[in-house]
Amino acid sequence: MTTILLIEDNADIRENTAEILSMANYKVLTASDGMQGVQMTFEHHPDLIICDISMPVLDGYGVLHMLHKRNALQHTPFIFLTARTERTDMRKGMEMGADDFITKPFDAMELLQAIEIRLQKASKLKEDIAQGPGAISALLSATGGGDQLDALKDERNTQLFKRNRPCIPKANTLPTSSISSKGK
Numbered sequence: 001m002t003t004i005l006l007i008e009d010n011a012d013i014r015e016n017t018a019e020i021l022s023m024a025n026y027k028v029l030t031a032s033d034g035m036q037g038v039q040m041t042f043e044h045h046p047d048l049i050i051c052d053i054s055m056p057v058l059d060g061y062g063v064l065h066m067l068h069k070r071n072a073l074q075h076t077p078f079i080f081l082t083a084r085t086e087r088t089d090m091r092k093g094m095e096m097g098a099d100d101f102i103t104k105p106f107d108a109m110e111l112l113q114a115i116e117i118r119l120q121k122a123s124k125l126k127e128d129i130a131q132g133p134g135a136i137s138a139l140l141s142a143t144g145g146g147d148q149l150d151a152l153k154d155e156r157n158t159q160l161f162k163r164n165r166p167c168i169p170k171a172n173t174l175p176t177s178s179i180s181s182k183g184k
Contacts, residue, residue, distance in 0.1 A: 002119060003027045005046040007037030007063060008081070009055040013104070017050070017081070020108045026115075034058030038066050041073060048118055050111075053082040053089065064096050075125055077118035081106065 004026045008014040011032070018028045029044055031037035035057040041049065049067070053060035060080055067073045079100040080093045090101045099121075100114045 001025070001027045002048070003029065003044065003046040004115070005029045005031065005037060005040055005044065005049045007031045007034060007049065007051040007055070007060070009033055009052060013052075017111070020111065021115075024112055024115075034060065034063040037063055041067060041076075042070070045073070046076065047122070048077045048079070048115060050079045050081050050115075053080055053084055053093070061092065061096060064093070064098060068097055075122060077122050079114055079118060081111070 004021055006014060006018055006021065006028060008017065008030070009032055014030050014032065018030050021028045029040055029046060031040050034051070034055050037049070037051060038058065040046075049063075051060045051063050058066075060082065064078055067076065067078070074097075077099045078097065079102060080098050081102050081104065082089070083104045084090075085103050093101055099118050102111060102114060
């Protein structure tokens with residue numbers, strides 16, 4: 001079952017949103033402030049996080065910042081659910097790595113659709129990562145881009161540099177020919 005962490009300081013909104021998510025067959029964890037939300041994320045590793053921005057102890061931007069410091073959590077979908085409607089707030093959240101921004105009051109269907117889209121993207125990303133570098137080759141083959149990439153590589157003028165002497169000169173003297181170039 002997909003686990004969603006809801007970080008919201010307003011008890012009514014938290015309870016109502018959690019009920020909507022539960023009715024949609026999600027396992028819901030709730031936190032009443034940002035710090036508690038961060039701790040629960042580290043402990044439970046939810047599949048998706050929904051977070052308010054304006055909260056006590058640690059705001060939503062702080063939550064997102066702390067989660068992105070952990071490599072394992074960087075790809076966890078993160079949706080801001082907030083009363084803030086200023087464009088600058090939206091831009092700041094998106095630039096920090098939020099996946100979506102839903103303003104309160106919100107429609108339950110709008111929230112559920114945003115969740116589904118983010119979960120599908122996260123699932124696709126996990127599949128691509130699991131396939132490793134072979135996924136890129138498969139993509140290039142499927143799109144016919146492999147030949148174009150090879151042509152670009154062949155046309156590229158590359159130079160190789162070889163170090164003849166140490167990079168750091170002794171006693172303020174510069175080597176006279178420390179770098180030589182070879183064409184391809």
